[in-house]
Amino acid sequence: MSARRTNILEKVINVKTQLFKKIAAASMATLMAGAVLAGCGNNASSGSSSKAESSGSQASESKASTGTGKVYWLNFKPEIDETLQALAKTYTEKTGVEVKVTTAASGTYSQTLTSEMDKSNPPTLFVIGNQQGVKDWGDYALDLKDTAIAKELNTDAYNLTDANGKLVSIGYCYECYGIIANPTLIEKAGHKMDEIKNFAGLKAVAEDIHAKADTLGFDAFSSSDMDDSSSWRFTGHMANLEYFYEEKEAGKQWTECPPTITGKYMENYKNLYDLCINNSLTSPKDLATGGHDAENEFKTGKAAFFVNGSWEYAAVSETVPNAVMIPYYCGVEGEEKAGLNCGTENCWAVNAKVSEDDQKATIDFMVWLVTDPDASAKMVEQLGIMPYTKAAESKNGFLKNAADYTANGCYVMDWATNYQPNVDEYRAALVSALNAYNANQTDEAWAAVKTAFVDGWATQYAAANAK
């Protein structure tokens, strides 16, 4: 009897041992899986967060002492991060209001905004820079009409409204772009800036410089790379001339993204684009992968022209103090009266889904930025002109060029490019088509560029507005 019982007991112990082993194995497996998953998770998140952090985050850790509201600005321009961090710190020291500025890594603003908006402390201040943004994030934006900040504006030209007339975001600065030229080099080549009054003039000068590049020691245009760090100068900025002249012909500025464009001025876009790629230091075939430093080529006097914008002024004027910006001359009739492309993607939106205290604190902070002499001076230095009555004046030479053109009765080319539907996809297709064209400049290749440019607009408009 007892022997039998022992037997059973032993069996039970055996079963228990096996069970224990199984559980141990199972928990071990879970542990490993967990570790692996945790590992993956860490990698993934550290990838993005470290990026964001490296370009700046956490302005001040000090807690608010007076007001109850907090400010959290999700900034999208890495190049102004340092300035904003300093301004945030100053504001906190002055008022005790906590201001946090986080900057999304270059090109990741939309991803960063998507994830930050989901957090329990979402940004109170963020950027809605174009109609695509209004479409995507308009619901999250407070109507800024009649707010303290809106009252400081001296123009409504840089504001964005949605279809219902809600003031979704307001411009905090504006910029301009065009062709930056080095008058010294142009004179060295035996020409004068006065010769460049239209496309024919620009073409004659550029082609002459290119022909004599070997003896002159510099070329006409700096490289027109098609990699991500540079392609926007052509697929975004230069493309604007096509959209703008369509607008101009229609006699009405776009207020929302048109479903289609005609592509009537594609030839003019081609004129200027061809001039850039074929009269340059770099062979068009080498543009696809990039790796050329166009800014540096211009700064070191290796190129006389550089397609870019007013934000380059600080960098360029270090070595080329007399650099000037000229319009996109492209062979359109009457372009002698053209001015620079002025506009902005720097538009503030206040989060409608945070507490009223936070909204108020945020608007107070915005007002301070545009009215305080020191703060606005710092902003202006980095960003260009601020369209606010009490803001500091800009010392930017290119923006002064823009103002001079306007004062001389030239038309401002507004940023119609901001309406590009599904902008990233649209431009990516254009880059691909331009790459093929650069390698082999045939009519067929240009036809593909035109398809991407014109029909791509309609396709992306449909995609962006699909229900």
Next chain:
Amino acid sequence: MENKKPKLKIFKNPLRRWGWLFLGPMAAAFIIGFVWPFIQGIYLSMCQFKTISNAKFIGLDNYVKALSDQSFRHSFVYTALFAIVSLVLINVLAFTVAYLLTQGIKGSNLFRTVFFMPNLIGGIVLGYIWSMIFDGILSHFGTSILMDSTFGFWGLIILMCWQQIGYMMIIYIAGLQAVPDDIIEAAKIDGATKTQTLFRVIIPNVMPSITICTFLSLTNGFKLFDQNLALTAGQPFVIQPDGSSIKTTEMLALNIFNTFYGSNSASSGQAQAKAVLFFILVAALGLIQLGITRKREVQQ
């Protein structure tokens, strides 16, 4: 025999009492980090949303859209082709290298280390490094890896082989070393040639390694993202007459990513639906492949 009882008690109770302590944290991590997001992912695939806290249930629409998306189908075919080619090349080459390095060549250990090292570099970095290498060569011919989808395809294959062969090699070496010497000796005595020994004795005996390696390279091929993004990001595009474009070198995972951030707010849900389909596809393929190769394993 009553004295046996306490033994059982000692054994039983600590387990009963403390089992959760060992299981709990990992189970919690697993649920928080995997099970819950997975369930939520499936739910979101049936929603329209911009941020996940603001999702609106819309049923199966996203799946219909995902399946009728031409770019999704293209990327599926492209990915399948890539996975098959890379599966074959990686495994054949990894096995060859492993076989050579178990033949007692001088410096085997050094070679093993060197071959394994590429695996330690992250995918994005690898993609950028290799794009520089490829473009460095291709620029002599006035072209670039972004210009031709054939370059993009084989470039990615070369990159993946370079990265994965060393890893698979280690697994094969372990398998080869586990083949009992006596079987090989018996084959030799029976007069088998080197080739016969390889195909009739060694390969059947390393089937478990082959199972693991094919599983890993197949799923890796399908899930590939970083390298694809860094090397070509889908370039070149074929511009369709209607203005849409097919990204010729875009693989499934990148297609899902591009859909999520690509167009309007309706597309996040569509991307989520694609991701669920993607999971089902990879899981099913992995299981089928495991089933097939398992059958061929021999018991020693």
